[in-house]
Amino acid sequence: MIALLALDLDGTVIDDSLTISPAVRKAVQSAIARGVHVAIATGRMFRATLPYARELGVHGPIVCYQGAGVFDTESGNALYEELVPNVVAMRVYERAKRDGFHLQMYKNDRFYVEEDNEYTAFYARLAGVEAIIVDSLAREFAGCGSMKVNMNADAERIAKYEPKMREYLGEDAYVTRSLPEFLEVMNPRVNKGRALRFVARRLGIPMERTMAVGDSYNDVAMLQAAGLGVAMGSSPRELQDVAQAIVGDCRHDGVAEAIERFVLTDERA
Numbered sequence: 357m358i359a360l361l362a363l364d365l366d367g368t369v370i371d372d373s374l375t376i377s378p379a380v381r382k383a384v385q386s387a388i389a390r391g392v393h394v395a396i397a398t399g400r401m402f403r404a405t406l407p408y409a410r411e412l413g414v415h416g417p418i419v420c421y422q423g424a425g426v427f428d429t430e431s432g433n434a435l436y437e438e439l440v441p442n443v444v445a446m447r448v449y450e451r452a453k454r455d456g457f458h459l460q461m462y463k464n465d466r467f468y469v470e471e472d473n474e475y476t477a478f479y480a481r482l483a484g485v486e487a488i489i490v491d492s493l494a495r496e497f498a499g500c501g502s503m504k505v506n507m508n509a510d511a512e513r514i515a516k517y518e519p520k521m522r523e524y525l526g527e528d529a530y531v532t533r534s535l536p537e538f539l540e541v542m543n544p545r546v547n548k549g550r551a552l553r554f555v556a557r558r559l560g561i562p563m564e565r566t567m568a569v570g571d572s573y574n575d576v577a578m579l580q581a582a583g584l585g586v587a588m589g590s591s592p593r594e595l596q597d598v599a600q601a602i603v604g605d606c607r608h609d610g611v612a613e614a615i616e617r618f619v620l621t622d623e624r625a
Contacts, residue, residue, distance in 0.1 A: 358619045360561045361387055362419070362552050362578060363611060364570035365398040365408060366482075366535060368588055371606040374482070376411055383612035384412045387619045395419060395555050397548045397568070397578055399504075399534040402427045402465050404483035417558065421462070421503045422532060422574050423551035424542050436554055438543040439501030444528050448505045448541050449493055451524060457517070457539075461493050462503040468496055475508035478537070504542045511536035532574040540574070549577030569614050570595065571606070586614045 363369050363384070370376055388394055394412065397419035398405055405418055409429050417435055418427050426436040440448075445461065452459055458475040460467050468488045469476050476487045490496045507514070507521075518539055522531045530542045548570075556566055568575070568582035571591045579585025579598050587599035588610045596602055601618070603610035 358392060358567045359565040360393045360556055360559060361619060362395050362397045362568040364575050365396055365400060367571040367606055368569055369611055377609055379609040379612040381412060383615040387615050388413055392619055393559055399540060399574055401483060401485060404485050417555045419548060419551040422540060422542050422546060423548045424503050424546045426551055426554055438546050439503060440505055440541060440543050441501050442499060445497060445502045445505050446494060452507050457507040457509055459493060460506040461497055468493060504540050507539040508537055514539045534572055534574045547577035548575060549581030552578050552581050567618060569611055584618060
C-alpha cells in the first residue's frame with residue numbers, strides 16, 4: 357500500500373492554466389482521507405507552491421527548488437536547505453551573462469533579476485511572485501549562496517546550452533531542466549529523489565511504500581527513488597524510460613488516473 361505520494365506541480369498537477377482540475381483535486385483529497393501522506397515536489401519557490409498545497413489540503417512537508425529546500429507547510433520554516441555555493445553561483449552568473457542569457461537567483465524565498473524583461477514577466481506570472489530587480493546580482497549575492505540559479509531563454513536555445521553548462525560545471529553542480537524555457541543549476545547534492553528520501557525518513561515511511569508522479573527531466577531522480585515511479589503521458593523519453601507506469605497527460609487528469617489505479621485501488625504497475 358502506498359503511504360507517501362509525491363507530486364510534481366507544473367505539467368503534472370497543473371497545466372498552463374495554472375489551475376487544479378476537479379478530478380485531480382478530488383483524487384488527491386481521497387488519498388489524504390485514506391491516510392496517505394501527500395507531498396508536493398517542485399522546482400517552484402515555497403511561496404509559489406503553498407497556495408496549491410492549501411487548495412489540495414496538503415499539510416506535510418513541501419519539496420521546493422528542485423529539492424534544494426524542504427519546507428513545513430504550517431510554519432513556513434525550512435526543514436532542509438542546500439544552497440548553490442557563492443563561488444559556483446558566480447561562475448554560472450558570469451558565463452551565462454557573457455553568453456547573453458537572462459538569469460535569476462534566489463534567497464529568502466524571493467527571486468532576483470537584473471532586468472525587467474519578458475522572461476521576468478513570464479516567471480512572475482507563473483509563480484505569482486513579484487521579482488526584485490537589482491543593478492547587479494553579483495553584488496546582491498556577494499558572500500552568500502543561492503537556492504538555485506535559473507537561466508531563461510527559448511526552449512531550443514536552452515536545450516542546446518544545457519550540455520555546455522553541464523560540461524562547464526562538472527561535478528560542482530546539478531544541472532536540469534524543468535520547463536523547456538528554464539535551465540536550472542543547484543548544489544550537486546540536490547535532486548528531488550534525495551528530498552523525497554528526506555521526507556520519507558521524517559515521516560517514518562519506507563521508500564518501497566512511496567509513489568512519485570512527474571512529467572519532466574527534473575523528475576528522473578524522484579521516480580528512480582520512489583517505490584513506484586509514474587510518468588505523465590507528456591513526459592520526455594528520458595523520464596518514461598525510468599518510470600514503472602505511464603498515465604495520461606495533465607489535460608487528461610493523469611494524476612487522478614495514477615491515484616485511482618495505484619493508491620485507491622492498489623493496482624500494481
